[in-house]
Amino acid sequence: MKKYTKLYNLVKNMILTGELQPGDKVPSVRKAAKMYNVSLTTVQSAYFELCADGYIIAHSKSGYFVSSIVHHQPAEEYKNEQNNVRYDLSGGIADPESFDFSLWQRYIKSALRQSDRLLSYSQPKGEYDLRSAIAQYIKEKRNVITSPDRIIIGAGVQPLLHILCSLLDKNLCVSFPDKSFALGMGVFSDYGFDIHTRDKDADVIYVSPSHMTRWGDVMPIKRRLELVDYSQKHHSLVIEDDYENEFLYNVKPTPSLYALGKGNIIYIGSFSAMLLPGIRISFMVLTKELTEKYNQNAFRYAQTAGKTEQIALCSYIRDGHIRSQTRKIRRLYSAKTKTFAGMLQQLLPNAEIEIGENTLQIILATEWNRSPTEFEKAGLRVFTEKYQNNRITLVLSPSGIPNGELEQAAQILADVILSHK
Amino acid sequence: MKKYTKLYNLVKNMILTGELQPGDKVPSVRKAAKMYNVSLTTVQSAYFELCADGYIIAHSKSGYFVSSIVHHQPAEEYKNEQNNVRYDLSGGIADPESFDFSLWQRYIKSALRQSDRLLSYSQPKGEYDLRSAIAQYIKEKRNVITSPDRIIIGAGVQPLLHILCSLLDKNLCVSFPDKSFALGMGVFSDYGFDIHTRDKDADVIYVSPSHMTRWGDVMPIKRRLELVDYSQKHHSLVIEDDYENEFLYNVKPTPSLYALGKGNIIYIGSFSAMLLPGIRISFMVLTKELTEKYNQNAFRYAQTAGKTEQIALCSYIRDGHIRSQTRKIRRLYSAKTKTFAGMLQQLLPNAEIEIGENTLQIILATEWNRSPTEFEKAGLRVFTEKYQNNRITLVLSPSGIPNGELEQAAQILADVILSHK
Numbered sequence: 001m002k003k004y005t006k007l008y009n010l011v012k013n014m015i016l017t018g019e020l021q022p023g024d025k026v027p028s029v030r031k032a033a034k035m036y037n038v039s040l041t042t043v044q045s046a047y048f049e050l051c052a053d054g055y056i057i058a059h060s061k062s063g064y065f066v067s068s069i070v071h072h073q074p075a076e077e078y079k080n081e082q083n084n085v086r087y088d089l090s091g092g093i094a095d096p097e098s099f100d101f102s103l104w105q106r107y108i109k110s111a112l113r114q115s116d117r118l119l120s121y122s123q124p125k126g127e128y129d130l131r132s133a134i135a136q137y138i139k140e141k142r143n144v145i146t147s148p149d150r151i152i153i154g155a156g157v158q159p160l161l162h163i164l165c166s167l168l169d170k171n172l173c174v175s176f177p178d179k180s181f182a183l184g185m186g187v188f189s190d191y192g193f194d195i196h197t198r199d200k201d202a203d204v205i206y207v208s209p210s211h212m213t214r215w216g217d218v219m220p221i222k223r224r225l226e227l228v229d230y231s232q233k234h235h236s237l238v239i240e241d242d243y244e245n246e247f248l249y250n251v252k253p254t255p256s257l258y259a260l261g262k263g264n265i266i267y268i269g270s271f272s273a274m275l276l277p278g279i280r281i282s283f284m285v286l287t288k289e290l291t292e293k294y295n296q297n298a299f300r301y302a303q304t305a306g307k308t309e310q311i312a313l314c315s316y317i318r319d320g321h322i323r324s325q326t327r328k329i330r331r332l333y334s335a336k337t338k339t340f341a342g343m344l345q346q347l348l349p350n351a352e353i354e355i356g357e358n359t360l361q362i363i364l365a366t367e368w369n370r371s372p373t374e375f376e377k378a379g380l381r382v383f384t385e386k387y388q389n390n391r392i393t394l395v396l397s398p399s400g401i402p403n404g405e406l407e408q409a410a411q412i413l414a415d416v417i418l419s420h421k
Numbered sequence: 422m423k424k425y426t427k428l429y430n431l432v433k434n435m436i437l438t439g440e441l442q443p444g445d446k447v448p449s450v451r452k453a454a455k456m457y458n459v460s461l462t463t464v465q466s467a468y469f470e471l472c473a474d475g476y477i478i479a480h481s482k483s484g485y486f487v488s489s490i491v492h493h494q495p496a497e498e499y500k501n502e503q504n505n506v507r508y509d510l511s512g513g514i515a516d517p518e519s520f521d522f523s524l525w526q527r528y529i530k531s532a533l534r535q536s537d538r539l540l541s542y543s544q545p546k547g548e549y550d551l552r553s554a555i556a557q558y559i560k561e562k563r564n565v566i567t568s569p570d571r572i573i574i575g576a577g578v579q580p581l582l583h584i585l586c587s588l589l590d591k592n593l594c595v596s597f598p599d600k601s602f603a604l605g606m607g608v609f610s611d612y613g614f615d616i617h618t619r620d621k622d623a624d625v626i627y628v629s630p631s632h633m634t635r636w637g638d639v640m641p642i643k644r645r646l647e648l649v650d651y652s653q654k655h656h657s658l659v660i661e662d663d664y665e666n667e668f669l670y671n672v673k674p675t676p677s678l679y680a681l682g683k684g685n686i687i688y689i690g691s692f693s694a695m696l697l698p699g700i701r702i703s704f705m706v707l708t709k710e711l712t713e714k715y716n717q718n719a720f721r722y723a724q725t726a727g728k729t730e731q732i733a734l735c736s737y738i739r740d741g742h743i744r745s746q747t748r749k750i751r752r753l754y755s756a757k758t759k760t761f762a763g764m765l766q767q768l769l770p771n772a773e774i775e776i777g778e779n780t781l782q783i784i785l786a787t788e789w790n791r792s793p794t795e796f797e798k799a800g801l802r803v804f805t806e807k808y809q810n811n812r813i814t815l816v817l818s819p820s821g822i823p824n825g826e827l828e829q830a831a832q833i834l835a836d837v838i839l840s841h842k
Contacts, residue, residue, distance in 0.1 A: 092541065092542050093540055093541050094540040096536055096537070096540060099536075101533060101539075105530065108529060108533065108729070109530070112522060113522075115517055115522050116517070117699070118522075118697045118698075119515040119517060119520075119697065119821065120509075120515070120699070120821070121513050121693075121698040121699070122699060155576040155580070155725035155726065156724075156725055158580075158583075158722070158723050158725070159576070159579075159583075162579075162580075162583050165611065166607070166608075166611040182720075182721065183722075183723065190586065190587040191611065191613070192591070192612070192613050272542075276540065277539075277540065277541055277542040277543075278538070278539045278540075278541070278542070278543060278727060278728025278729060279727060279729070280576065280724075280725055280726065280727050300603070300607045301604075302577050302579050302604065303701075304577055304579070304580055304725050305576065305727075306576070306699060306700060306727045306730055307697075307698075307699025308699060309727055309729070309730075400540065400541070
């Protein structure tokens with residue numbers, strides 16, 4: 001077993017057994033290296049894996065802390081999750097009002113009538129007409145100019161990253177300056193890539209410019225230009241995961257990195273957040289060079305997205321519904337976030353409450369000296385960003401709470417917080 | 422660049438430039454090691470990658486040959502494939518008669534009415550009720566006894582293998598005794614596992630007992646018992662990809678390895694071949710140990726299969742339709758294979774024609790001295806298993822050809838073969 005794996009297991013076990021509690025500070029890299037008599041690199045590798053696996057969280061200035069994610073998602077919970085949770089504020093839930101089910105049903109029904117197409121496997125890249133429709137759509141919306149040949153469809157971002165990892169040289173160093181994307185870090189780390197979370201200094205830089213933090217910070221135009229400039233000078237590849245770009249409402253529209261770059265940007269987009277979380281269709285625009293590599297190896301890949309939904313989505317986009325859907329959810333969710341934040345501020349005058357830049361998340365910081373499981377006991381699912389020194393920071397996404405129940409959800413949350421002062 | 426990568430690129434380029442033609446014998450490992458002044462292991466690694474990537478094919482007794490797969494699937498072809506190919510005999514196409522579209526439509530429509538469920542992401546493992554239905558189904562059908570908690574759903578076998586690879590220790594050695602599964606070999610090789618195609622001598626053994634070769638050989642019970650016994654003695658993990666088990670018709674029903682094993686078998690099944698190729702739902706039964714590892718890391722995985730189709734499939738299975746569907750396609754495809762083989766034998770009395778054990782594929786060997794592209798020019802897509810010494814071996818799957826057009830397809834194939842004698 002490698003030294004860093006040993007250290008990884010050691011710390012992980014301390015967390016799982018409760019010897020280290022959520023919010024506890026983990027020894028600094030330098031300190032741990034001394035304590036366990038290993039090199040700084042060994043500690044860094046172990047800590048990186050622990051971050052990627054969600055056990056600890058890095059704070060650039062203050063070091064590493066035990067996260068609460070492990071306690072939020074024990075294995076058994078999945079089975080009964082729908083029974084226990086009354087209000088899910090952890091994100092990823094859509095409002096029934098946000099989606100026109102009967103409209104989508106019409107497109108699915110029409111897709112199912114195309115039985116000839118459904119009898120064969122999808123092309124590895126995905127259906128050609130959907131790729132054409134996506135090319136047109138991202139050109140108009142994000143100035144991402146490409147041909148359908150360079151677009152790969154997949155059932156979510158994860159399967160696309162698997163394809164990407166198989167196309168990249170394993171000796172490359174990959175950086176994740178937006179530390180919040182644990183899922184992506186996990187994929188690259190599984191393939192054995194050298195990974196860190198520094199800003200630059202990498203062959204491949206993975207960013208989510210429209211959602212840089214869990215609370216939706218947006219990358220300013222100056223930083224975008226810098227990043228593109230840096231990547232060109234250093235011949236780095238940039239992966240632009242344009243997650244939640246559709247929701248940008250309060251900030252000025254910012255150009256995509258792809259539009260600013262000169263052919264060294266991979267653009268990733270997804271429809272799950274726009275339509276329904278259960279619809280698994282994402283896409284990736286490869287660079288010219290990687291497209292050629294993919295084409296030579298196309299027989300190695302099977303398309304993961306279902307054909308029926310691909311056919312339906314193609315017509316849905318062509319008929320202009322994606323545009324009206326974007327306007328609708330943007331309006332709906334942005335208003336909801338503001339209303340909910342206002343309610344919380346009234347109920348919790350001493351808490352620090354802020355709305356994230358993309359108007360989907362609320363950051364709430366308050367005094368707290370009990371276990372974060374208290375929220376779950378009250379029927380709330382929340383995301384704990386930080387918990388230390390009797391202070392807790394929560395990231396709250398009210399999108400999934402029906403408008404009529406916002407007040408109720410805010411009241412329960414406030415009661416939990418106030419009762420434990 | 423590693424030595425074996427250099428050799429890999431060298432041979433690959435010789436194939437892509439046409440210096441080596443489909444069917445040409447590649448220098449033996451010993452010979453190549455001398456020619457290029459490298460070790461036997463370097464050559465073996467390079468050849469293995471070339472096999473995994475589909476450039477060459479291994480024949481246990483006679484060495485390595487250039488495959489024709491590269492010529493079958495050039496990048497540009499995907500775009501226009503439906504225009505050029507009149508009859509696709511390469512497999513993976515379903516007969517319109519095989520599937521009751523209006524029945525499936527009813528289930529999809531009913532799933533789309535469950536809007537509450539569609540508003541949230543699927544659990545990482547997939548919908549709980551579908552996993553329950555699958556547990557019940559594989560218990561009755563293949564004596565695979567497990568709990569829904571150990572079942573992981575995914576959009577095809579590939580995403581499931583990605584999860585599996587992330588759970589396994591990268592130092593393990595993985596063997597693929599059934600050499601035909603290039604796609605699976607590719608996935609494991611991308612993760613850096615040590616891979617070979619020997620029968621045993623590995624920590625993980627990947628087999629497709631119901632489809633051991635491209636022409637559907639079935640693993641006999643004696644070999645099954647041996648394999649299970651070996652794996653238990655050597656503490657190896659067996660991955661049983663039960664691909665096309667539904668079609669076994671002519672051979673005695675053989676027990677699954679899972680049922681014979683003692684907890685060290687991972688069972689993989691899929692619904693794409695049974696329903697429609699465009700429906701991407703497969704599943705994997707993990708061992709107890711790997712389930713625990715998955716549960717600890719569940720937050721790292723996103724479900725890839727669409728929620729609507731998961732909900733629909735669950736009711737479809739519960740209502741017993743999967744059983745009648747199995748009987749229907751088994752009858753339909755087995756009769757079709759026999760009819761088509763008979764037609765070919767009449768038209769080509771000098772060809773060697775045999776039906777594969779699972780009655781889905783036909784092996785046809787005949788004299789031939791032209792390029793395999795002649796078949797494509799005539800509007801046929803076929804799979805070339807071997808081509809050397811003026812003799813070609815094709816694997817033909819007539820499943821997708823409507824019954825009324827079998828004669829026509831057989832005639833075109835015979836014409837191409839006879840005109841080039």
